[in-house]
Amino acid sequence: MRYHLGMAYTIEAQNLVKTFTVNESGKGLLGAVKALFSTKKRIVHAVENVSFGIRQGEFVGYVGENGAGKSTTIKILTGILVPTGGVARVNGVVPYENRRDNSKNIGVVFGQRTQLWWDLPVRESFEILRVIYRVSKGDFDAMMARLTKGLGLDGLMEMPVRKLSLGQRMRCDIAASLVHRPTVLFLDEPTIGLDVLAKENIRSFLRELNGKDGTTIILTTHDMNDIEQLCKRLIILDKGRVIHDGPTEELKKRFPHDKIIEVDFESELASLPLVPELEPIRREGKKMWLRHAHDSSGLALAIGKLASLYPVKDLSVREPSVEIIIRSIYEKTAALPGYAPVEKAAK
Amino acid sequence: MNLAVFGKFAAVSFQKEITYRFDYFMAVLNGFLYIFVFTALWRALYAQGAGAGGFSAAGITAYAIMAMAIRISFSMDDTTIAIKVRDGSIATDLIRPVSFFMMNMAQCAGFSAFHTLARGVPILIFSIFLFKVDIPFTARGTALGLLSLVMGYLILFMLNYLFGLIAFWIIEVFPFQLMKYGLLNLLGGSVIPVDLFPASMKPFLALLPFQHIFYTPAAILIGHATPERALVMLTEQAAWVGIMGAASLLFWNAAKSRLVIQGG
Amino acid sequence: METLKIYATLALLSVRARMEYKASFLLFLVAIFFFYLAQLGLLIVVLARFKEIHGWRTGEIAFLFGLATFSQGFTTLFFNALVNFDQMLIQGEFDRTLVRPLSPLGQVVFSRFEASTVAHFFLGTAALYYGAKYSGIEWSLKKDLFLPFVIVGGVMIQSATRLAVSAVAFWTLRNSSLVHIVVFSSREFILYPVSIYNHGVQFFLTFLFPIAFVNFYPAQYFLDKTGENLFHPALQMATPLVGAILFALSLYVWKRGIGHYQSSGS
Numbered sequence A: 001m002r003y004h005l006g007m008a009y010t011i012e013a014q015n016l017v018k019t020f021t022v023n024e025s026g027k028g029l030l031g032a033v034k035a036l037f038s039t040k041k042r043i044v045h046a047v048e049n050v051s052f053g054i055r056q057g058e059f060v061g062y063v064g065e066n067g068a069g070k071s072t073t074i075k076i077l078t079g080i081l082v083p084t085g086g087v088a089r090v091n092g093v094v095p096y097e098n099r100r101d102n103s104k105n106i107g108v109v110f111g112q113r114t115q116l117w118w119d120l121p122v123r124e125s126f127e128i129l130r131v132i133y134r135v136s137k138g139d140f141d142a143m144m145a146r147l148t149k150g151l152g153l154d155g156l157m158e159m160p161v162r163k164l165s166l167g168q169r170m171r172c173d174i175a176a177s178l179v180h181r182p183t184v185l186f187l188d189e190p191t192i193g194l195d196v197l198a199k200e201n202i203r204s205f206l207r208e209l210n211g212k213d214g215t216t217i218i219l220t221t222h223d224m225n226d227i228e229q230l231c232k233r234l235i236i237l238d239k240g241r242v243i244h245d246g247p248t249e250e251l252k253k254r255f256p257h258d259k260i261i262e263v264d265f266e267s268e269l270a271s272l273p274l275v276p277e278l279e280p281i282r283r284e285g286k287k288m289w290l291r292h293a294h295d296s297s298g299l300a301l302a303i304g305k306l307a308s309l310y311p312v313k314d315l316s317v318r319e320p321s322v323e324i325i326i327r328s329i330y331e332k333t334a335a336l337p338g339y340a341p342v343e344k345a346a347k
Numbered sequence B: 001m002n003l004a005v006f007g008k009f010a011a012v013s014f015q016k017e018i019t020y021r022f023d024y025f026m027a028v029l030n031g032f033l034y035i036f037v038f039t040a041l042w043r044a045l046y047a048q049g050a051g052a053g054g055f056s057a058a059g060i061t062a063y064a065i066m067a068m069a070i071r072i073s074f075s076m077d078d079t080t081i082a083i084k085v086r087d088g089s090i091a092t093d094l095i096r097p098v099s100f101f102m103m104n105m106a107q108c109a110g111f112s113a114f115h116t117l118a119r120g121v122p123i124l125i126f127s128i129f130l131f132k133v134d135i136p137f138t139a140r141g142t143a144l145g146l147l148s149l150v151m152g153y154l155i156l157f158m159l160n161y162l163f164g165l166i167a168f169w170i171i172e173v174f175p176f177q178l179m180k181y182g183l184l185n186l187l188g189g190s191v192i193p194v195d196l197f198p199a200s201m202k203p204f205l206a207l208l209p210f211q212h213i214f215y216t217p218a219a220i221l222i223g224h225a226t227p228e229r230a231l232v233m234l235t236e237q238a239a240w241v242g243i244m245g246a247a248s249l250l251f252w253n254a255a256k257s258r259l260v261i262q263g264g
Numbered sequence C: 001m002e003t004l005k006i007y008a009t010l011a012l013l014s015v016r017a018r019m020e021y022k023a024s025f026l027l028f029l030v031a032i033f034f035f036y037l038a039q040l041g042l043l044i045v046v047l048a049r050f051k052e053i054h055g056w057r058t059g060e061i062a063f064l065f066g067l068a069t070f071s072q073g074f075t076t077l078f079f080n081a082l083v084n085f086d087q088m089l090i091q092g093e094f095d096r097t098l099v100r101p102l103s104p105l106g107q108v109v110f111s112r113f114e115a116s117t118v119a120h121f122f123l124g125t126a127a128l129y130y131g132a133k134y135s136g137i138e139w140s141l142k143k144d145l146f147l148p149f150v151i152v153g154g155v156m157i158q159s160a161t162r163l164a165v166s167a168v169a170f171w172t173l174r175n176s177s178l179v180h181i182v183v184f185s186s187r188e189f190i191l192y193p194v195s196i197y198n199h200g201v202q203f204f205l206t207f208l209f210p211i212a213f214v215n216f217y218p219a220q221y222f223l224d225k226t227g228e229n230l231f232h233p234a235l236q237m238a239t240p241l242v243g244a245i246l247f248a249l250s251l252y253v254w255k256r257g258i259g260h261y262q263s264s265g266s
């Protein structure tokens, strides 16, 4: 699944590098005054040597912490930014060199901001897009009928965009990115800020789009449920570098016999030195997630020990979710491949 | 609102203004452009007929520079209220335990303080040397002038505040702002001193606060207004501060009671 | 051709969208009218007192005002969206024009056609008519033919300056102050005959920031004002040429700007 040169990929990234130069303004009033006449520059390495290849019809999750470089990669692939180094191709077109050719093939949604015309009724935005993409009336009507049904746009078409709720707007935005039937769809946080129902609605539509139409989809998100439910493949980015690329299922298999124990303690605990077989992988106030990496017979014993030695309030045992696994990858508590013992000492 | 809080708000907006140095240099240039235009205009006009409005050719140049420096110093961001109403962030202001009016004034003061120190004063000093104008300095005149300056500032602030509050009724306030700029340009005295208006218009001008924003402080500061005249003007100005203050209070109460938060 | 049709449709849609809020549209119209009337008021006050400005009488000043306002009307009609262009960049709105198969500039321009400029046209026409009548222009075939070229040239000059300064945002991100100077303050310069300024400013307005060609030089030609030839009499005929050159230059700057934006991200 890793990138191999010369294979037929729909989307390919070859050693992509993107650095930004940021002007720093000084601290405080004095610093600000000084900044009037001089600037300090800082280099930000947003994307460092990213390579991957994605085939027609794949549904790929592109995840990473805030600032990992996801949006930057998407901007390069959609032709908005020119990379500092490396090459990108989408359908064989270099996006930033042939922006227009590329744009006919792709649909883009930036969840953070709308591509619709803020003051116009939704219908007008679609009409404008129809004109811009030179979609024939017939094709347009057919596609709109599908989008209206699939995304539940009935009743929204006459509303001005600024009056839509976030979930309604996002559905319209996704529809807007598909008016010209692109074969590749880039979704940058399309579920941000949505409630469970709205997310579910969008997910089932995307599943169908990918399954039936074979649209290639790249999705960035911070919601691991999106990933688990939609993406067969996962690319994890950390500080601009790809640290994992493979099937989502495979990630789970990395922890075949593991169990995750979610514990609510009475008080906040730093570490659990008395139960070394339970390894803390995440901590949130009085809550802790522990990994038990041995066979299940030891599990009951370990839990018993935990409950008797520490002030446990509540406890449940789970299969490791993708979220937990990814989080443990971010936090470097489990190095890949396989996993090493906890490096991070408790605070 | 106590002084420390006022100072904090003012400092924040002062600092915000300073971060954009490109804007700063452009704004300095803009100030000089206006001074170039109007000094040239007056030079041409007073070559034809000196003495109009009681100004000598040198006097009108001094006036043009002073009035423009005041206008630059009085720079304010008059869009904040409208923007806050539109995006709903006005709610956060309303739950703060400080007066909305004072908070806005603090922010405006910080903004204007920056433009006074960084633009108004340097442009004034530079222009005085460049155009070799002579501004008679008397302690009394300067004191009265500074007092007038403060009142002029208050009037302009409250004018902007009132126009900003329109946003509570009508989302799109820009047309109103545009009309305000038109009136301010024409009647405020930053371009044409009130003395040059036809005599028939002067009673009408007295019904509006505009001339007390730039004209009154400028005329007093350059010594164009006689000491007796200056006192009269100051009194009128003070009356306008009172009127505008009352209007601000009334208008604000009305606005608060019909607050509909937009967007969200 | 196809592309032109697309732009026409976009422009139409944006006008229709503007009309959806009729009250707001009318309010805008009134406000713009009011604003320019106030500006005219300044001139009227000055002229009432001094009768003429540097040898230009009331009718002639009105002609200057008319030329400036009329060409500004067209400029605003097309390029109004550029006034807030830096905000489009800052808020990432511009990005989406880059992922569509149409020129980004075309999208920016035609998505916000500003119909409220009828106020400019109305005032501009009135001022031109009044100015021509009261300054006693002697019309000739040559002048009749030249007038549309002067208008187009003036529009190109103003559009070019707007486009070029908007493009500066690709480098500086915030450029509202510069736009303010070029779009609004610069108008202040050409409300009066350029001959009132000292040589440095005249040179600046003729060769560096040549907005004197929008109204001053062509007005000299139409009004047969021979008394104050600045630099060279040929300049009176140069408006269309200056417009074409500036416009081409500004398009180049804009293109370079997009290139810079794509590599710097800001």
Ligand SMILES: Nc1ncnc2c1ncn2[C@@H]1O[C@H](COP(=O)(O)OP(=O)(O)OP(=O)(O)O)[C@@H](O)[C@H]1O
Pocket (backbone or CB within 6 Å): A020, A021, A022, A044, A045, A046, A064, A065, A066, A067, A068, A069, A070, A071, A072, A073, C264, C265, C266
């Ligand atoms: N135009 C820019 N100028 C300077 N720095 C930038 C620019 N765009 C992004 N960056 C920086 O590059 C890094 C990567 O940003 P990017 O937006 O790609 O992250 P991301 O993975 O999308 O994060 P998030 O999950 O928060 O959306 C960040 O450190 C960001 O601050």
Ligand SMILES: [Mg+2]
Pocket (backbone or CB within 6 Å): A070, A071, A072, A188
């Ligand atoms: Mg992002």
